[in-house]
Amino acid sequence: MKASVKMLFLESSLELVPRELHREPDVIRSARRYEIPPARLILDKSLHYKAMRGLERKWKRGRPDIIHICLLLATDTPLTRMGVLEVYFHVLDGRVFKVRSDTRLPRHLERFKGVMADLLISDSVPVGSPDPLIFKVSDSLEEFVAREGKLILLWEKGEPRRPEEVVEEAIEENAIIGIGAFPRGDFEETTLRLAYKRYAIAGGHPLAAWSVTSRLLCELERRLGI
Template sequence: MRKLKVILLEASLELAPSNWPYGPLIDKRYHYHKLSNFPQKWKRGRPDILHTTLLILQDSVLNREGLLELYFHTITGEVYKVRSDERVPKHYDAFKEIMAQLLQYGKVPRDSEEPLIWKAYDDLSQFVKDHGKFILMHEKGELRRVSEVVSEAIETNAAIGIGVFPRGDFRRSTIKKARKLYSIWKDSLKAWTVACKLVSSAEELLIQFS
């Protein structure tokens, strides 16, 4: 069965140190000053970007039809897989709680044999070893129609990578794992906007509407 494979990249999803207030995740809204000494501080503390993008992808017709294979990769390197028949919590605080459990135990629910989300790979290199290099959505990539990007990804079984961090560029190590860099607009777009356009195009390609 042909599917659209998506990996959300460099998500700013990290556990807050136990002595920080307003945990369990590092959140720029509460921890702005504490992030001042962190490397790449401009990319940290925004788990809400991952949350919003996951909600959009999971609620899509494409996902409901079982035609979306979804992963996300964190700023600390791990790659997680999301079940297509389950949903992350809509409430942001509940989302942060289950993400904290995920980072601690490697799956949620922690005791489930069929978890909602689980750690699939220790790093992005392992993901690429199994799935091949991915198509990276990048504001400086080659300008292409959304339908062209989606068609190429599906026909070649390549994942499409979308950045889910607030500012800056992808790490060089991430870019090196991309087979192509594409842009679908002349300026940068929010992660959830790119996600919407990709799944909408894939729905037109893969789903027969009566």
Template sequence: MGKLKIAILEASMELVPKEISNHPSVVKNAKKRGKPPAHTLLDVSIHYSAMLRIRDRLKRGRPDIVHVTLLEALESPLNRKGLLEIYVHTYDGKTIFIHPSTRIPRNYNRFTGLMEQLLVEGKVPPNTPQPLLHVKNMDLQDLLKAADTAGLLLLREECARESVKNVVEKALNNNLLIGVGGFPHGDFDRKTIEAADHCYSIYDESLTTWVVTSRLISAAEYLLNLL
């Protein structure tokens, strides 16, 4: 068995899009923080009124999902043993690569600042040849190649039911990237669904991204005799 590879797909984390960068709620928040509007994260709790008319608004503006999920993943025994690779593929087509030694800020405001720096500068720390975090414009097929996987195993409510243990065992034995939705509502884009080589559901109802990720990691820790 190899490493467990997980991607948070269509993650609801992006900089404020150009079409709403002049909206009063966006401008007010940016001014308060001393940043250009386009250099701040889209957040529905702050920009709700601005987001009412943007495309796929129910899937966007929830960077807290990525925050909680990465805190869960990077603090795990699996990651500490060097047996986890986790990627973030955002709604707007960016892939965030995360070094396993990265420690994500527990404070949400500090996390927001870190992600803004990453998405603006391209890497964190910005002036280093070996960053802890770096980001690239990359579609899902390119991510699969970059992660050196044999295919995508997508977790989706509408797919056949399978146990978490069997899903993780299949991924570990066949070098598959497990895709977990990183958005609060709705479904994956058609291109994401078509890219999947395997598709399973691990529960009868919708689960949060961090709960799914936690169950995957726990199953891998059991299968790899870490617990």
């Protein structure tokens, strides 16, 4: 049987601007600049920094660039195009989305944000397509993990492992590889509890999500002889 691996980006820092911020000057300014109503804007710390000052857990929010880079890396590998790697991402409201293997994501962040706004509003893109490229597969992480398999969490405070060992176990156990796609702070307790293994690479040194992603992708390609 052909080996396959699932990669899941967790707690991705991706959301629409919350309704309570729609009247903030930062938000009105960016809505005018992009000619988009505030309800269709993606929260972006680089544009909405002042508006975000009172937001709960603001250190984890407003960084759509992180999931953008991670998805570009994970979809730009032969592994994905050959159907060996399945790519998913979870957002802070709990939904989990799948990125189809033939998806060509926008390279430019602003265009990516536009597509993501459509996705968060409509649950699939292109909106209204009977055969969407990115679509919701679950309303909750708990349900997704229960259905799709065991979760190995990449976690700075986990047990030390080499990337090749993480990849080997994911293949052997048909486990999902989970990587946080948020800028700061830790996973929620509810996420940590869903993992059956939590592993640290690079001696637990805190790495950016895209660095962890690229290390694991390289190991996967090596392990699968690609």
